Amino acid sequence: MTELDPDLARDGPELTGVELDRRLTAAWRRQPGLIGWLSTTDHKEIGKRYIVTAFVFLALAGVLGLVMRAQLARPESGLITADRYNQIFTMHGTTMMFLFAVPVMEAMAIYVIPLMLGTRNMTFARLNAFSYWMYLFGGTMLWVAFVLNTGPDAGWFSYTPLSGPEYAPGKRVDIWAQMITFTEVSGLAAAVVMATTILKQRAPGMTLAKMPIFAWSMLVVALMIIFALPAVALDSGMLLSDRLVGTHFFNPYEGGDALLWQHLFWFFGHPEVYIIFLPATGFISELVATFSRRPVFAYPAVVVSLCATGLLAFGLWVHHMFATGLPRLGFAFYTAASLTVSIPTGVQIFCWIATIWLGRPQFRVPMLWVIGFIVTFVIGGLTGVMLASVPLDLQLHDTYFVVAHFHYVLIGGAVFPLLGAVTYWFPKATGRMMSEALGKLSFAVTFVGFHLTFFPMHITGMMGMPRRVYTYPAGMGWGTLNMISSIGAAILAFGVLLFVINIILSFRAGRVAGANPWEAAGLEWATTSPPPVYNFPHLPAVASRTPLWDEGEGLPVTTGLRVDDRELLSVTIIDAIPSVREPSPKPTIWPLLSAIAIGVTFVWSIFTPWALVFGLVPSAIALTIWFWPKNPDVPPEPEID
């Protein structure tokens, strides 16, 4: 190799290969050791931590699900007390929704999206790290409280006035509400990072019309989070204020309104379902395309469907409140809106099946999850159509039929695609393939266990069993069905366990994967597995929706970014024309310290409102240091000829 000009600070045809790797690694790597580990701003590290944490919460909440199934397996069972059961079902729902389902989708995107877009890191990399720490602290606080028998017990929806100061004394509901605050801060931070990354950091040439569908789904989801989370932030803030300083927002006897809680909660809560579901549809689109060896059929229709779902999701919340006695005329609107949302979903289902039909499908493990998803999720979608109808909902509402419905939607519609996506991107993140045999086995066991658990619940519900009961009388005829569900739950748990075992075994000794083991088309497969810390030696440029299928080895690249410092390429929002080179922040411990300061403030404020005053000081100090303008310590750039 010829001697390089030591002052040459940009990649290009002259600076490539090993020397480029050395310089980029030097610029992008973090310090080794604990401090470095805690300071990282690398989206891959943050994404992996997020995913692992979310799966830990899945396991914890899953165990709670098993405990509930054990209690309900037989009528009048005394395995656990009413108080413990109520904590457990609250913790199960809260953990699954707030600490697993939403974060894990963001987590997958945090890992994958920058690779898919062909960039080196996310925008606001430190905010990304901060988002993870806030999530971790909020979840930890909730679970520590639960272990100390202070777990919330008012349901994951915490309806007032049951969750208000009069009927929920003690700190249980405060813990719940403050956990919401943590996840709001974390979720909003992640959403801002996600939306800006997708809009501004795409590879040159990757116009909005050529963006991977998963990126589209995450863009829609990020915008949904930004619009939906403030509603629950306001709601839980008002609840905390009712509980902590004696306001009366939800106290009907002092001019408050118990139903206000439900409106604000479901204005967030219904979009939340789509915030979980849309990324899963993004996974499905990626998997279907790769394993059918062709692009997804009718890309514009799929993208329009994603956007339409995102918009319609905000017009459905009253269908959770049909029994509350709101004016009947308005209900017709929410029925129609709820049914309308099945049109875009129906379009997507059609497009995926058409993609398989038009392509040459390969039934690898991720594709099995896709098929499992379609077979399962459609049942959940169709029971959703039933629930949208006011007369049907007034019967089905708050029974086990609804429990069956949303587990079909959330497990069939989101967890199945997630497990497929994890199998799919596992080789990218670890460099090793997951075992096909074990993968097929875990799919089969999970699939059978799932249906055995949740299908009978449709019938249990029709037979009149309400939700959220810790036990039921023997004479109701619900015993057999509940026993079947409980046996199914054990099988389902075993299937998920097999999946985790597969991950652990494959991580240690899986077959080594090349850069593109599935021969997929997306940019994330254009770099090595696992990717270097800087993701791409030269940023790729794209001219089609399936760059690797169209360009193969000869993927065009963009050159000219600094190699001696962290630099990203910003592009125009619609056409992805390079517009500016932007510095990317270096690792720092301050997002963590800020999260600690703010976290302490949040936890402290459960006990006294003064925490918000005194906690402001360390929080402000930490944030000030984090945001303090840094003196760029890099040498000025050399002249360009």
Add this chain to the structure above:
Amino acid sequence: MRKLRPLLACLALSGCHGRQVMLGAAGRDGSMFANLWLVFLIVTLVFYALVLIGLVWAILRRREGGEPATRTGLLVWVGVISVTLAGLSIASWLVDRNMNRAPFTGLTVEITGHQWWWDVRYTSADPSQTLRTSNQLHLPAGMPVRVILKSADVIHSFWIPNISGKQDLIPGRTNDIVITPEKVGLYRSQCAEYCGLEHAHMAFDVTVEPLADFEKWWAQGLLPARAPVTPLQKAGYAYVTTRECSTCHNIAGTPATGQVAPDLTHLASRLSLGAGTYPMNSGHLAAWVADPQSAKPGNKMPVIGLEPDQLNAVVSYLESLK
């Protein structure tokens, strides 16, 4: 097989006469629900079958090509879904319009939800005819009844699945629902909104009977409690009306006039105890009075700590309250 399962469930349910089932069709709304549900079930099964057929066909097809036809297919699919959904919307709306529309006949019941029991008042223009009871509902068959729903504490939900859909009881608001029971029989209602610790034990019995029986029941309900006869009952009467019990419970015609707990005037004529927790019999009555916290932990009735002879006397008196 999976496609068939909901259908089998439907058949199985219509064959069994459960006391708390949705397809019991024992009331006007319940029947309309059953019909509409069948429509939705058939339509959704058809669509599920279409999706599965499409999926299987796509998997089995061994060649490529055919994009133009698929494009047409997408348009047709969107059209079919849209028209079907519009149809379902309209069907749902028409049914909804007809529910809750029964002509008002003047029978009004006011139900107030408490953690975790139901306070029931049959109101009448003549206050002397107003009947208070708890944890049970008697309804005349074939007559629309307006049920006014209030809550004394948190949100509960009123639901007699065999007869009608749900309506919430919300503190600070007054809801109502018109239900028309049609088939004579015994049904069970259970609170359908999570309302705290003992949500699982907040049920009540519903007796739908011919109008004449209903009127007889009402007239009997207005009578004061029976006077104690045996010495044991008299001892129980003395205890109940002078000690802890009377601070919370009301027994019409006696000095026990507490209003914060279920009315006991004709307790022994009810079918269950503790808001549907136990069937009514002397064993369960004794168990409840001795330790109400063991059957339904957390309910608001404290453990009094009665001596065995006191317990016997109290139970004997309560049993006489037919």
